[in-house]
Amino acid sequence: MQSMPDIMTDRLILRPHRRDDYDVFCDLWAHPDVVRHIGGKRFTAEESWMRLMNRPGMWHFMGFGFLAIEERATGRFVGEGGFHEVRRDMTPSLIGTLEMGWALLPAFHGKGYPFEAMKAMIDWADKTFPGRTMTAIIAPDNAPSFKLASKLGFLEYARTDYHGEVVVLRREVAQDAA
Amino acid sequence: MQSIPTIETERLVLRPYRRDDFAPYAHLFADPEVTRFIGGIPYSREQAWARFLRQVGMWHYFGFGFFAIQERATGAFIGEAGFHDLHRVITPSIEGSMETGWAIATTVHGQGYATEAVGAALTWARKSFPTTRKTCLIDIANRASLRVATKLGFREVARTVYHGATVVISER
Numbered sequence: 001m002q003s004m005p006d007i008m009t010d011r012l013i014l015r016p017h018r019r020d021d022y023d024v025f026c027d028l029w030a031h032p033d034v035v036r037h038i039g040g041k042r043f044t045a046e047e048s049w050m051r052l053m054n055r056p057g058m059w060h061f062m063g064f065g066f067l068a069i070e071e072r073a074t075g076r077f078v079g080e081g082g083f084h085e086v087r088r089d090m091t092p093s094l095i096g097t098l099e100m101g102w103a104l105l106p107a108f109h110g111k112g113y114p115f116e117a118m119k120a121m122i123d124w125a126d127k128t129f130p131g132r133t134m135t136a137i138i139a140p141d142n143a144p145s146f147k148l149a150s151k152l153g154f155l156e157y158a159r160t161d162y163h164g165e166v167v168v169l170r171r172e173v174a175q176d177a178a
Numbered sequence: 179m180q181s182i183p184t185i186e187t188e189r190l191v192l193r194p195y196r197r198d199d200f201a202p203y204a205h206l207f208a209d210p211e212v213t214r215f216i217g218g219i220p221y222s223r224e225q226a227w228a229r230f231l232r233q234v235g236m237w238h239y240f241g242f243g244f245f246a247i248q249e250r251a252t253g254a255f256i257g258e259a260g261f262h263d264l265h266r267v268i269t270p271s272i273e274g275s276m277e278t279g280w281a282i283a284t285t286v287h288g289q290g291y292a293t294e295a296v297g298a299a300l301t302w303a304r305k306s307f308p309t310t311r312k313t314c315l316i317d318i319a320n321r322a323s324l325r326v327a328t329k330l331g332f333r334e335v336a337r338t339v340y341h342g343a344t345v346v347i348s349e350r
Binding site: 019022044045046049050052053054055056057058060061086087088089 | 222223224227228230231232233234235236238239240264266
C-alpha cells in the first residue's frame with residue numbers, strides 16, 4: 001500500500017489518521033459549526049466511523065489523501081485536511097484534480113491553523129504531483145473559507161449545484177514556481 | 179500499511195482491490211437487487227467510491243477486511259466478501275467482532291459463489307485471528323444470505339431492529 005506522509009509545520013503535525021482518533025473525530029464531524037457549510041448535517045457516530053475508515057483508501061488508490069492535524073505543543077487532535085477525489089456527481093467534474101478540503105474543531109479556530117496546515121499540504125502536493133490542478137468547493141456563504149482559499153491562491157471559476165449551490169475554485173500553477 | 183492476502187479457491191480468487199475494480203464495483207452497488215438488503219437503496223457512484231475506499235481502511239486499521247472476488251474462468255470482478263467492524267449502534271453490540279459480509283453480482287447468483295468465497299475467507303480468519311468472534315448481521319427477509327450463513331456454521335444469537343429493519347445476528 002501507498003505510504004502516508006508526516007508533515008511538520010511550526011505549530012502542527014500532519015500525520016495519518018489513527019483508530020484512536022475516533023472519539024475526537026466524531027466530535028469534529030458532529031459539531032454544528034463544523035458541518036454548517038459542509039453538507040449542513042451533523043454526522044452520526046456511524047457516519048464518522050465510515051469516514052475515518054475511508055481515509056487510508058484514498059492514499060492507497062490515489063497517492064494523496066487527508067491527514068489528521070495535531071497541535072505540536074499539546075499533542076491534541078485539531079482536525080483534518082488534505083486532498084481527495086470524491087467522485088461527486090457534479091458539473092464541472094473535479095475528477096482528476098486534487099480537491100482540497102479541511103475541517104478544524106472550533107476550539108482551535110482563530111489561530112491561523114488552517115492556513116498553516118493547508119499551505120504545508122499544498123507544498124507537499126506541488127512536489128509530489130507537479131502541475132496537477134488543485135480545486136476546492138465552498139458554500140457561497142462560507143466567508144472564512146473563501147478568505148483562506150484566496151490566501152492560498154485559489155480563484156472562483158464556476159458556480160454549480162451540489163446538494164445546494166457551491167462555488168468551485170481552482171488554484172493556478174504559479175508561473176514563477178521553481 | 180497492512181498487506182492484503184490473496185486466496186484461491188476452486189473457482190474464485192479473493193484478492194486485494196485494484197483501482198480498476200471500481201467500475202464493476204460501482205455497477206455492483208448500483209443494482210437494487212444487491213442493495214435490497216444492504217441499506218435498501220442503490221448506491222450512487224460517490225457512495226460506492228466511499229465504500230470502496232473504506233474497504234482498504236479496514237485492512238489498514240484492523241489487519242482484516244474485505245476481499246475483491248474474481249471469477250477464475252473469466253477474470254471478471256464478481257463481488258466482495260470479508261470482515262469489517264463498522265461500530266454499528268446496535269443492541270446487542272457486535273463491536274470487537276469480525277463481522278462477516280458479502281455481496282455478489284446478480285449475474286452469477288445461484289452457483290454457490292458466496293459460500294465458496296466466504297468459506298475461504300473464514301478459513302483464513304481462523305488462522306489469522308483465531309480468538310476473535312466472527313459474527314454476521316442479516317436482514318430477516320434475506321433468505322438466500324441466511325441460508326449461506328447457516329451452511330457456513332453461523333448460528334442465530336439474537337434478533338433486533340437496525341436502521342428500521344429486523345435483522346438476525348449470528349455467530350460462529
